[in-house]
Structure formats: C-alpha cells, structure tokens
Amino acid sequence: xxxxVSKRHPVESIIAANEAGISDFxxxxxxxxxxxxxxxxxxxxxxxxxxPIQSNKTKSIAENFQWVxxxxxxxxxxxxxxxxxxxxxxxxxxxxxKLSDETSKSGIELSKAEALCDSVDALPNLKxxxxxxxxxxxxxxxxxxLVFRVLAQEYARLRPRYTQFDTLSMGMSNDFxxxxxxxxxxxxxxxxxxxxxx
Numbered sequence: 001x002x003x004x005v006s007k008r009h010p011v012e013s014i015i016a017a018n019e020a021g022i023s024d025f026x027x028x029x030x031x032x033x034x035x036x037x038x039x040x041x042x043x044x045x046x047x048x049x050x051x052p053i054q055s056n057k058t059k060s061i062a063e064n065f066q067w068v069x070x071x072x073x074x075x076x077x078x079x080x081x082x083x084x085x086x087x088x089x090x091x092x093x094x095x096x097x098k099l100s101d102e103t104s105k106s107g108i109e110l111s112k113a114e115a116l117c118d119s120v121d122a123l124p125n126l127k128x129x130x131x132x133x134x135x136x137x138x139x140x141x142x143x144x145x146l147v148f149r150v151l152a153q154e155y156a157r158l159r160p161r162y163t164q165f166d167t168l169s170m171g172m173s174n175d176f177x178x179x180x181x182x183x184x185x186x187x188x189x190x191x192x193x194x195x196x197x198x
Contacts, residue, residue: 005190130167
C-alpha cells in the first residue's frame with residue numbers, strides 16, 4: 001500500500017493525488033488533519049494518523065481516523081478503544097517500534113513489542129494490523145536494509161499470533177527501496193510524491 005503523507009501540504013495537493021487514484025493519506029498534526037478531513041469530507045479517503053499521540057488528543061483521533069500507526073503505550077491504546085464508537089468499524093492500529101537511539105523518535109523497545117501487541121489485540125474497538133517504525137536516516141541501501149530486517153523478523157515472528165496482523169509499515173521517501181526489499185507492505189511517501197513541504 002502507498003500511504004501519501006500529506007502533512008503540511010494543501011488540500012489541493014490531496015485532491016490531485018486522490019483524483020490520480022490514491023485513497024490513503026497520512027497526517028502527523030491533529031488540528032491540521034481535522035481541518036483537512038472536514039474540508040474533504042465528500043471524498044472517499046482513508047485517513048491515517050502517523051504522528052506521536054498525546055493522551056488529550058485521543059478522542060478526536062478515535063472519532064476521525066480509520067488508521068493509527070503510532071501506538072507505543074497501552075494507555076493511549078486503551079483511550080482510543082474507549083473513545084471509538086463501538087457501532088462503527090474498529091480502528092486499525094499498528095504498534096510503533098523504536099529501532100534507533102534517537103531521542104526524537106517515538107516507539108516502544110523491540111523487546112516489549114509482543115507484550116504491548118497482546119494487550120492491544122485484546123481491546124474491543126481496535127483491530128491490531130501490524131508494526132510500524134521510523135529508523136534513523138542511514139546513508140546507503142545495505143545499512144537501511146539491515147535495520148528494516150530487524151523489524152521484518154519481529155513481524156514474521158508475531159504474525160501467527162494475531163488474526164488481522166497483515167501490515168508492516170516501514171519505508172519513506174529516502175529509504176522505501178530498502179523497506180520494500182525487506183518486505184514492507186505499506187510505505188509512507190510524502191516528499192517524493194508532493195515535493196518539499198512549505
């Protein structure tokens with residue numbers, strides 16, 4: 001799947017991409033995303049929240065998105081499940097894994113991923129779909145592949161445990177070739193699709 005990362009890009013760019021056949025768009029900033037969702041409510045778009053989640057923002061995320069890629073703690077997952085309308089479809093979620101020591105990167109440690117996945121899978125209004133990661137920038141294809149391989153191996157190990165586990169969300173504009181080579185099922189592309197952000 002191609003996820004078009006539309007953060008900081010205007011609605012006109014989203015409309016053009018949608019008309020070209022892209023139906024899945026990712027946003028990092030909640031208020032910006034809510035404005036776009038309202039403006040484009042007549043279009044058939046699946047909205048993915050891919051940024052860090054503050055606890056006080058979970059209600060709006062639960063009510064307005066079809067996917068969340070950035071689950072890294074149980075408290076947030078519980079709030080999303082509690083605030084999701086049980087009469088509607090479950091919220092598709094990925095657990096975000098931290099693959100580098102960068103303090104700016106969110107995610108749970110790899111060693112704790114299975115326990116969090118077990119807890120998320122038990123929540124009634126969430127559908128655990130897979131794993132996501134944003135590794136540190138690396139200069140060459142082979143080093144990028146080595147990092148992605150770690151996540152791909154964990155995904156393969158966990159996949160038999162969960163009924164709906166089918167998504168390995170890894171790879172962005174600067175490293176998607178390496179991610180695809182290591183088995184990514186969803187790449188998040190912004191700059192290569194829309195150009196540099198304003």
